[in-house]
Amino acid sequence: MDIDQYYGAIIGSACGDTLGRATEFMRKGDILRFYGEQVTEYQPDRLSVFQYGEYTDDTYLMLCIANSLIDNECVNIYDLSNRFQHWLRTNGKDCGNMTYDAISLMMEGFDPIDSGRHAWEKTGKESAGNGGLMRNTSIPLFYANNFEGMLEASEFCCKITHFDNRCILSCLAHSIAMYAILHGYKVFDYMWAHCGERDDEFDDLLFEARDCKIKDFSLDGYDMGYTYLSLKVALCAVLNYDNFKDPIIEIVNQGGDADTNACIAGGLLGAKYGLKSIPKSWQDELLGFSDLYNVAEKIYNIANN
Numbered sequence: 001m002d003i004d005q006y007y008g009a010i011i012g013s014a015c016g017d018t019l020g021r022a023t024e025f026m027r028k029g030d031i032l033r034f035y036g037e038q039v040t041e042y043q044p045d046r047l048s049v050f051q052y053g054e055y056t057d058d059t060y061l062m063l064c065i066a067n068s069l070i071d072n073e074c075v076n077i078y079d080l081s082n083r084f085q086h087w088l089r090t091n092g093k094d095c096g097n098m099t100y101d102a103i104s105l106m107m108e109g110f111d112p113i114d115s116g117r118h119a120w121e122k123t124g125k126e127s128a129g130n131g132g133l134m135r136n137t138s139i140p141l142f143y144a145n146n147f148e149g150m151l152e153a154s155e156f157c158c159k160i161t162h163f164d165n166r167c168i169l170s171c172l173a174h175s176i177a178m179y180a181i182l183h184g185y186k187v188f189d190y191m192w193a194h195c196g197e198r199d200d201e202f203d204d205l206l207f208e209a210r211d212c213k214i215k216d217f218s219l220d221g222y223d224m225g226y227t228y229l230s231l232k233v234a235l236c237a238v239l240n241y242d243n244f245k246d247p248i249i250e251i252v253n254q255g256g257d258a259d260t261n262a263c264i265a266g267g268l269l270g271a272k273y274g275l276k277s278i279p280k281s282w283q284d285e286l287l288g289f290s291d292l293y294n295v296a297e298k299i300y301n302i303a304n305n
Ligand SMILES: [Mg+2]
Pocket: 056, 057, 058, 094, 259, 260
């Protein structure tokens, strides 16, 4: 394992998030009409909510988990709940519905162990968004030498806001993929062998991720934000491309939940190809670059000492 993989994962996910913000919730066909060309660099925010080069909720919440792990040297969901609440009170920009509902319950005094389940039950036990998956990146980095601990941590951190089994399985699968990348194992084979208790839909997404290109997926439809769709896109980026930049640009220009899809893919690709693979302008113009760099370094030192 190399520290460059840690820098690449943390900063790569933030770069994907920031680039993807330009096309978030757009239809694919509207992107060219609006921007006049493919989006390949950060853009000023269409709604003037974010500064130029600022990442979104995906990265802010990933950092809540990362800093909680660093300060506690383990998962502490009460500490994590306090960090989530602080973020929602002081920032909260672009917050997803399920995350908002679950953190609001925590603010009302619900135990975080129960908040995700209550919020999920209110949706009729149907909602399976990508809000747990989008912030998972630091967990497999932190537990890179503790496979069982990694799975337990991924499950706990997911279900305090996203209780659906598909959300939890997405986080476990994402962690297992990251684990394979960090250790130099073949990602598909390792996932096939180690992702347990899965459903047929999950197996289908693994095969599609292996056999397709990103442009084959429709990312701007009614199911944008579905956790299995975001997982499929990120795995496809890792399995079928040989660099960081091309799959991220392809994802971003498909529209839909572009910031989250590119954030998840960017974390895995960054771990695979390292910080040096990320375009210079995306690194230089990223707000908070040095904070992210320091977080990656701290996680590496705890995980590998
Ligand atoms: Mg976002």
